[in-house]
Amino acid sequence: MSGYIDPNQEIEEGQHLGYSKVDKVIKLKGRNDEEVVAKIVSHPLSYVAGSSGDSKMEMFLQSNLNVRVKRVECNMRKGLIYCETGAFQASMGRVQLEAIRLSARDIANSVFSKSSGGEEDTFFKQRISGSGKVILKDTTEYLKVIDLTRVGSTKVTFEKGSFYAAIGEFELGITADITASNVVLSQRNKILPTVEGRGYVVVESPVNTEESVTLRVTPDAPAMVDDDCVIARVGDIKSVERFSGGLLTSMVNKTGLVTRYQGDGYLLIAPSLGLYNRGIQ
Numbered sequence: 001m002s003g004y005i006d007p008n009q010e011i012e013e014g015q016h017l018g019y020s021k022v023d024k025v026i027k028l029k030g031r032n033d034e035e036v037v038a039k040i041v042s043h044p045l046s047y048v049a050g051s052s053g054d055s056k057m058e059m060f061l062q063s064n065l066n067v068r069v070k071r072v073e074c075n076m077r078k079g080l081i082y083c084e085t086g087a088f089q090a091s092m093g094r095v096q097l098e099a100i101r102l103s104a105r106d107i108a109n110s111v112f113s114k115s116s117g118g119e120e121d122t123f124f125k126q127r128i129s130g131s132g133k134v135i136l137k138d139t140t141e142y143l144k145v146i147d148l149t150r151v152g153s154t155k156v157t158f159e160k161g162s163f164y165a166a167i168g169e170f171e172l173g174i175t176a177d178i179t180a181s182n183v184v185l186s187q188r189n190k191i192l193p194t195v196e197g198r199g200y201v202v203v204e205s206p207v208n209t210e211e212s213v214t215l216r217v218t219p220d221a222p223a224m225v226d227d228d229c230v231i232a233r234v235g236d237i238k239s240v241e242r243f244s245g246g247l248l249t250s251m252v253n254k255t256g257l258v259t260r261y262q263g264d265g266y267l268l269i270a271p272s273l274g275l276y277n278r279g280i281q
Contacts, residue, residue, distance in 0.1 A: 019043050023070070024145060026200050028079075028168055036079035036167050038200070040143050042068040070143050072136045072165055072202060081128040082166040082195060083136055093132015100125040100172055125163075125172050125193070136165060141204040144212065144268070146234060148198055154265075155196040157233040160206065168199015175238075203232050207270040215267040222262040229273045235265015 026038040045067045071089075074081060088097060128134055143164060148154045156166075157175045175192045195201060205212055217223045217237055233239075240260045261267060 023143075026145060026167060028149065028199055030078075030169070032078070034076075034078045034080070036074055036076040036081070038072055038074040038076075038167055040070055040145070040202075041073055042070045045069055045140065067140055069138045069140055071138045072143070074134045074136075074167070075132075076134065077131045079129065079131070080167070080169065081134060081136075082170055082172060083126050083128065084163055084165075085126055087137045087165065088126055088128060088134070089137050090135045091128070091132055093130065095128060095130040095132045095134060098127040098129070100127055139164070139204060141206060142209050144203045144205050144209040146201040146203060146232070146268075148201060148234075151198070153197055154234060155194055155236060156201050156203075157192050157194045157237065158203070159192060159230050159232060160228075162203045162205065162231045163193055163195070164204045165202040166195045166197070166199060167202070168197060170195040170197030170199060170201075203268065205231055205268075205270065207272050211270060211272045213269050213271060215269055217261050217263055217265055217267060219262070219264055222260055223267060224258045224260050225267065225269060226258050228259075229270045230259070230261075230267055231270055232268045233261070233265060234268065235263060237261050237263035237265045237267070 020041045020043040022039045023042050024040040026036070026040075028034075028036045028038075082100075085099070091097075141164075146156060148156075148168070155175075173194045173196065175194050212231065215223050215225070217235070238261070240262070
């Protein structure tokens with residue numbers, strides 16, 4: 001079958017599969033003969049047949065900017081994948097799909113988050129298990145892999161709707177950033193989706209992954225980040241919104257809020273995100 005890769009076949013990053021290119025390969029083996037061989041595949045942006053003239057023009061402009069569409073394809077034997085609801089595209093083999101249902105408390109928290117300004121995160125996930133091939137959604141976002149195979153159970157908290165997939169043994173949950181200052185000052189989501197476990201986590205980044213920065217956070221050395229440029233937190237980290245200066249300064253300066261992160265882990269941040277949101281002057 002064209003485009004199919006046998007799980008036992010060696011795959012090299014940069015390998016071409018006709019129109020597509022393999023950007024990265026992930027291999028994960030479990031304790032009970034589980035195995036997942038996943039690859040991030042990209043191809044140049046084209047256009048959908050029958051799409052409108054405006055849509056074709058937008059895609060033409062993006063293709064001239066070398067925008068590439070990415071997705072994750074997995075060959076697995078008794079493997080586990082968690083992904084955003086709607087991220088599943090296709091499968092072949094003995095593969096099962098299961099919706100992750102929220103508890104009553106999580107549903108209430110989700111409603112609170114949406115009503116308090118957050119818009120980009122969703123709280124409905126899918127669990128994909130079994131043996132076969134799985135294809136996840138195409139995206140024009142950049143895909144960054146967080147390797148959690150060399151450490152014990154670790155929590156990843158997603159901001160800006162950055163969750164794409166988790167490959168391995170994970171539990172899904174939420175992190176609540178509900179403090180008086182967060183509720184009053186910030187438009188960020190207060191309830192954020194999390195995964196905790198061991199394996200690989202794939203994050204959607206709005207900026208090129210080469211532009212992202214990791215910022216270490218320890219109990220003795222908290223971090224403060226200006227603007228809303230945090231994509232994800234790795235480890236046990238909480239946040240508190242505060243003014244970067246006095247109240248008058250914050251009213252005059254659009255970047256008058258900073259977020260203080262405390263705990264143990266690191267932040268994945270995109271310092272250049274503000275340039276793209278404002279437009280480079």
